[in-house]
Amino acid sequence: DADVTQTPRNRITKTGKRIMLECSQTKGHDRMYWYRQDPGLGLRLIYYSFDVKDINKGEISDGYSVSRQAQAKFSLSLESAIPNQTALYFCATSDPTGGGGYTFGSGTRLTVV
Amino acid sequence: KQEVTQIPAALSVPEGENLVLNCSFTDSAIYNLQWFRQDPGKGLTSLLLIQSSQREQTSGRLNASLDKSSGRSTLYIAASQPGDSATYLCAVRMYSGGGADGLTFGKGTHLIIQP
Numbered sequence: 001d002a003d004v005t006q007t008p009r010n011r012i013t014k015t016g017k018r019i020m021l022e023c024s025q026t027k028g029h030d031r032m033y034w035y036r037q038d039p040g041l042g043l044r045l046i047y048y049s050f051d052v053k054d055i056n057k058g059e060i061s062d063g064y065s066v067s068r069q070a071q072a073k074f075s076l077s078l079e080s081a082i083p084n085q086t087a088l089y090f091c092a093t094s095d096p097t098g099g100g101g102y103t104f105g106s107g108t109r110l111t112v113v
Numbered sequence: 114k115q116e117v118t119q120i121p122a123a124l125s126v127p128e129g130e131n132l133v134l135n136c137s138f139t140d141s142a143i144y145n146l147q148w149f150r151q152d153p154g155k156g157l158t159s160l161l162l163i164q165s166s167q168r169e170q171t172s173g174r175l176n177a178s179l180d181k182s183s184g185r186s187t188l189y190i191a192a193s194q195p196g197d198s199a200t201y202l203c204a205v206r207m208y209s210g211g212g213a214d215g216l217t218f219g220k221g222t223h224l225i226i227q228p
Contacts, residue, residue, distance in 0.1 A: 033215060043202070045215040058215055090156065094214075099162055100145050100206055102216060106156035 003027050004105035006091050012111045013081050021076045021108050023091030031094045032074040033102075034058075034066060036087040043090065049074055081112045115140045119203050119219035127227050128195055134188040134222045136203030141181050147216070148177050148188050149202040157202065161188070193226045200224070 004025045013019050025032065034046040045058030047066040055066060063085060065077045078085055091105040116139045126132055136146070145164050149157040161170045161177040163186070169178040176189040190197060200223045204216040 031214065040220070042220040043204075043216075043218040048214055050214070056214070088154070092216075094206075099164065101147055101159060101162040102204075102206075103159065104149075104157040107154075109154070 003103050006105040006108050010109045017081050019078045023074045024072050025093045027093050029093040029095045033092040034076045035090045038087050083112045086112045115217040117217050117219040119222050123223040125225040130193050131191050134201050136186040138184045138205050141184050144206045144208045146186050146205050151200045195226045195228045198226045
């Protein structure tokens, strides 16, 4: 099994719908992150979490919310999806004490029509 | 605010050549720097992680160097192969004092190795 698993892999949704992207990890890391990737813009940080009780906004948090259900689970929600949220979304974990490298999931391709 | 720039944006070379990808960053107070590979529509695979105190890291045909004082890193790929074709991303992590965290990414170098 992958260290960081994202579901679903692909999703098409309609404008105005609520959608949740899920992430689970087996790395045992406390820190988890959500990024989005857009052509020409690169990867940008949406939210990050240091632990279950510590959630922080990233560079582009507007229109998104997150929930850290457990150390291993971090979900991203779009409360009312809009077309410019069409992107590739990545979940990641890191271990600051173990060199600080990041491990990424395989991504969720979200299309809002 | 940290900014990461990768040059060139795209590169196409014949198989077997040695090549260098460049990454520069504006704030030298980094914690570490990580090189990733991304295949089209896929996730990010970590290639090399260099701590701020290190000068280089090697893995197989890959060698990454770090010059923190000048804000530069290079990824050297020896004896390139068609399977090396991908987008290569450079990302820096700052010290998380004050609670901030996260990677700052460059926009990547799209590499094509011609058979």
